[in-house]
Amino acid sequence: MSTLRAVAAVTAADLRQRLRTPRFWLLVAGLGALMWWCFPAANEAYLTVSVGDGMRGRYSSAWIGMVAALMYSTTLSLAGFYLVRGTVVRDLETRTWQLLVATTMSRGAYLWAKWLSHLVVLLLVMAGGLMVGLVAQWLRAEDLHVDLVELVKPVLVLTVPSLALTAALAVWFDLVPRLRRSAGNVLFFVLYVVLMTVGVSQADQRPGAAVPFPGDPHGMLLAEHDLSRDWPAIDPGKELGLSIGTQALEGKPPVLLEWKQWTPDAGGLRARAFWLGLALVLLGLAVPLLDRCAAHVGGTGKARSDGARLRWLDALLAPLQRGPFGVLVAAELRLALRPRRAWWWLLLLVALGVQAFAPAKAMAIAVIGAWVLALDVFARLILRERETRTGALVFTAANMRLRLLAVRAMVAVGLAWALALPALLRLAASQPTAALATLVAGVSLALWGLATGALFRNGRLFELVLLAAAYVSVQGALVLNVIVDPMATLRWHLVALPVALAMLALGWRKPEEAAH
Numbered sequence: 001m002s003t004l005r006a007v008a009a010v011t012a013a014d015l016r017q018r019l020r021t022p023r024f025w026l027l028v029a030g031l032g033a034l035m036w037w038c039f040p041a042a043n044e045a046y047l048t049v050s051v052g053d054g055m056r057g058r059y060s061s062a063w064i065g066m067v068a069a070l071m072y073s074t075t076l077s078l079a080g081f082y083l084v085r086g087t088v089v090r091d092l093e094t095r096t097w098q099l100l101v102a103t104t105m106s107r108g109a110y111l112w113a114k115w116l117s118h119l120v121v122l123l124l125v126m127a128g129g130l131m132v133g134l135v136a137q138w139l140r141a142e143d144l145h146v147d148l149v150e151l152v153k154p155v156l157v158l159t160v161p162s163l164a165l166t167a168a169l170a171v172w173f174d175l176v177p178r179l180r181r182s183a184g185n186v187l188f189f190v191l192y193v194v195l196m197t198v199g200v201s202q203a204d205q206r207p208g209a210a211v212p213f214p215g216d217p218h219g220m221l222l223a224e225h226d227l228s229r230d231w232p233a234i235d236p237g238k239e240l241g242l243s244i245g246t247q248a249l250e251g252k253p254p255v256l257l258e259w260k261q262w263t264p265d266a267g268g269l270r271a272r273a274f275w276l277g278l279a280l281v282l283l284g285l286a287v288p289l290l291d292r293c294a295a296h297v298g299g300t301g302k303a304r305s306d307g308a309r310l311r312w313l314d315a316l317l318a319p320l321q322r323g324p325f326g327v328l329v330a331a332e333l334r335l336a337l338r339p340r341r342a343w344w345w346l347l348l349l350v351a352l353g354v355q356a357f358a359p360a361k362a363m364a365i366a367v368i369g370a371w372v373l374a375l376d377v378f379a380r381l382i383l384r385e386r387e388t389r390t391g392a393l394v395f396t397a398a399n400m401r402l403r404l405l406a407v408r409a410m411v412a413v414g415l416a417w418a419l420a421l422p423a424l425l426r427l428a429a430s431q432p433t434a435a436l437a438t439l440v441a442g443v444s445l446a447l448w449g450l451a452t453g454a455l456f457r458n459g460r461l462f463e464l465v466l467l468a469a470a471y472v473s474v475q476g477a478l479v480l481n482v483i484v485d486p487m488a489t490l491r492w493h494l495v496a497l498p499v500a501l502a503m504l505a506l507g508w509r510k511p512e513e514a515a516h
Contacts, residue, residue: 007113014117028128035129039136047247049159062150064133069154072126073162073218078192081166081459088174092294108287108331118167148168158219161275168279177296182376189467195263214274222268244515328407336377355422364483368470378449379459381408416442434486444493447500452506
């Protein structure tokens with residue numbers, strides 16, 4: 001009983017802290033807006049979640065619940081990881097965990113409490129989406145009968161196992177020393193994309209084909225199988241398939257199908273139970289490693305030894321050190337570059353080489369890759385005093401707040417340009433508009449990193465956004481790909497720059513606020 005009370009107390013404390021952060025409410029609002037977008041009116045010219053060509057279910061409780069389950073299983077499994085992770089790292093760095101495990105609370109109970117607090121936070125975010133779905137059901141008025149069982153059933157079966165796995169991975173990534181910062185955020189994003197791809201590749205398009213056990217962690221295959229099973233294809237020559245994303249109707253009205261109840265079979269329930277069980281197994285495997293992982297707090301000896309060999313960096317920065325401002329710039333660059341390991345420099349050389357000699361498409365991808373290599377600098381440069389708890393000392397100097405902000409803006413922008421230098425030189429000679437777009441995109445990247453860090457006191461939001469932008473840009477989107485349509489990319493970043501500057505001015509107010 002005392003263990004349960006301790007678990008409940010830790011969970012409640014974590015929950016109170018999360019509810020006070022703007023990140024939580026920003027995610028609730030963002031995913032709530034996404035949910036509203038998933039329920040367009042019947043006279044709209046697009047669909048978001050559909051089956052087949054231009055078909056969707058009427059907005060019954062069952063369809064509302066299925067759409068919410070699919071959207072939150074995919075989006076919240078990604079965004080929620082960046083929202084909830086960090087509490088275990090904080091406890092390890094502040095030695096709070098030692099106080100907790102010194103009580104009657106066991107190490108297993110401590111990790112269980114952390115996992116449970118992660119899951120509760122994610123479920124609260126999802127509850128906000130269900131409320132939006134109920135509002136959409138009432139306003140669209142296609143089926144006004146509210147069935148709470150059918151509304152919640154898809155969420156429990158499809159989404160909860162997915163979120164439980166995300167919560168367990170958040171605990172693991174906080175425990176493993178090398179995954180606690182930006183490297184872990186990048187690795188999780190890659191893992192998420194791989195799992196989504198594997199899930200799609202498992203799909204068997206044959207009519208009536210069973211879902212391969214255990215399916216995918218997000219439940220997409222199970223949902224598609226059951227929707228196709230319950231709705232025989234209107235055209236026998238076509239197979240109903242689940243589609244998530246904007247589907248233009250091209251002037252045709254959507255075909256509305258009746259779907260008031262979902263009855264998953266025993267095989268589907270076993271598949272979802274597998275992913276929930278996997279989350280619990282991962283959590284159990286972490287318990288014996290807690291003490292060993294907790295001993296590695298702030299262990300950067302290897303990084304410092306790698307950086308100590310960068311003698312050329314001192315020579316390169318020497319011309320800057322002729323005045324107070326230049327000394328600050330050089331110091332910030334050393335702090336950003338010295339901890340880099342040998343593999344980082346090797347990857348950077350590869351990216352620069354591809355920019356210099358590869359075709360245009362590969363060059364654009366190499367620019368994006370080089371910017372991703374400096375992800376932690378863009379996201380965390382503004383947070384140095386907060387993470388090292390040195391703000392009370394640093395900001396005692398006169399006008400240091402404005403000087404330090406100017407220095408870090410210059411360092412971030414200069415680094416973004418330096419990482420794309422070979423591409424800039426090539427584009428300046430052949431495609432001046434693309435070169436200008438690259439310069440402006442670098443400024444935008446740097447300022448958005450500073451702005452989000454200053455405003456939200458955390459770099460994970462920017463890391464998630466940049467990774468997502470890099471992923472879609474590699475596939476041809478205009479966000480960071482300056483080759484596809486340079487003028488459009490240039491316009492988008494020019495429009496976004498004032499917003500970033502306003503956020504930076506709002507977030508970087510008083511020294512004590514930036515440091516605590």
